[in-house]
Amino acid sequence: MIRLGQKLDQAKGQSFLRKCRTALGFACILLLGTLSKRAGAEGDAPTLSGTWSATPLREAWSTSEWGDACGPKPSGGGAPGGTVSITETGSELLIQGAGAAFSTANCLDPMPGLKRSSHSASKRGWSSTCVSPAGDPRRATIQTRISATDDTIVFSETGVYEFAIKDTVCKASVSRSRSFKLSERAGVKALPSASAVAEPSAPPPAPSAQPTAKPDEPTPAPASECDPDATPARFELRPSRKLLRPGDSFAFRTSSFDAKGCSLGSAVELTLEGPAELLAKVKMKGSTLEVDRDAPDGTVTIVATLAGETVQATAEITPIGSYDALLRARGLDARGEDDRPQSAVLAGGVGSKTQRASSQDRPNRIALIASAVGVAFVLAFIALVLLRRGKRQTASVEEESAPPPAVEFFEVPPASEPVLAAEVPLVARLPPVVPGMVCPNCGELYPKGTAFCGGDGTELMPVNG
Secondary structure, three states: OHHHHHHHHHHHHHHHHHHHHHHHHHHHHHHHHHHHHHHHHHHOOOOOOEEEEEOOEEEEEEEEEEOHHHOOOOOOOOEOOEEEEEEEEOOEEEEEEOOEEEEOOOOOOOOOOOEEEEEEEOOOEEEEEEEOOOOOOOEEEEEEEEEEOOOEEEEEEEEEEEEEEOOEEEEEEEEEEEEEEEEEEOOOOOOOOHHHOOOOOOOOOOOOOOOOOOOOOOOOOOHHHOOOOOOOOEEEEEOOEEEEOOOOEEEOEEEEEOOOOOEEOOOOEEEEEOOHHHHOOEEEEOOEEEEOOOOOOEEEEEEEEEOOEEEEEEEEEOOHHHHHHHHHHOOOOOOOEEOOOEEEEOOOOOOOOOEOOOHHHHHHHHHHHHHHHHHHHHHHHHHHHHHHHHHHHHHHHHHHHOOOOOOOOOOOOOOOOOOOHHHOOHHHHOOOOOEEEEOOOOOOEEEOOOOEOOOOOOEOEEOOO
């Protein structure tokens, strides 16, 4: 029975240790899983480094106040399109070619002395504000925005300039815009041309009844699998560019989709950004952009927002006489549009060729990782404490269950039999004590001549007989 109890105690201790090791392992798995998931979410966007094709840099000027003393009105500018090289340097892009060398960390405006006053950068969006230095009589404020998907980059910049000459106020504004389309991504081998691909020997498969999705869009799920109340995972704004004349109105199109690619009816908010004098003549009513008949030429930015994510499109206002020429120069279709969408992935969404979360989301991600790490370390600490306590309990159980040391008893043979010294314990070989005195309290015997008890100091008495 004793051995059975010992085995049961040992089994309980081992079971406790296994539970502690399981808890510790779970804590480690939770920590590693959280970190790897966040690392994957941060690193899944392809690089923007590579060769890109740039449209011409459009530059449109507007002069709201410009007297004779101000001199000739500003006009012209811009740069031709062409092939550019884009390199990712940390969180910024370096763009070289097509008439300019430019970094997303700065404004493009060439005005001497401009200083950057604010800047923000995320994986797929950059924004900068530059101003003239203090004390400069020429006051200038430049705002630069760049947004990107995996294969498209849109650049827009607005500037307001003001100075005075001979009591005459001179005020002008400018808008610049261009877009870039990916030609070849760095580190990715270019696809062979159509002429280099051999004709297949087998006949092509029969066309499917389902429409084929565009290469830059996820394939939608069948209508039977769609849930109209699903959470949106991606949204779009079309067209990405639009050419308008004074007096025109145009409805921009927004769409939202769930993780399966099913179309949803989520409301996307549209707002306008641009020079103040142009915004006074251009209004956004719902999704429709309305241009007054006396609106000056220039460019405004349409900002679409859903669940904290934004994408941008541009609308250029041009005089009626310049419309046809600009239509060809901008590379737009017959409707004056670039119908390629600007799209964004929402938190938890899936898709390709999309904008990623802005830098404002970075604290939330850091807080999430920190919380997961904290929980994992707390679990690990608790498991470690339980593990050490289990070891102590197991050691205690083993000590209690261990059998007591064996006691050897020796039998001293009678004096009549000869005994060798090596066969008798040391105690048996000591000379016998001849009792002569006894303690009346404890009964301890002492040799003759002893006066007091060694235990309590009581005076000893002689032993009779």
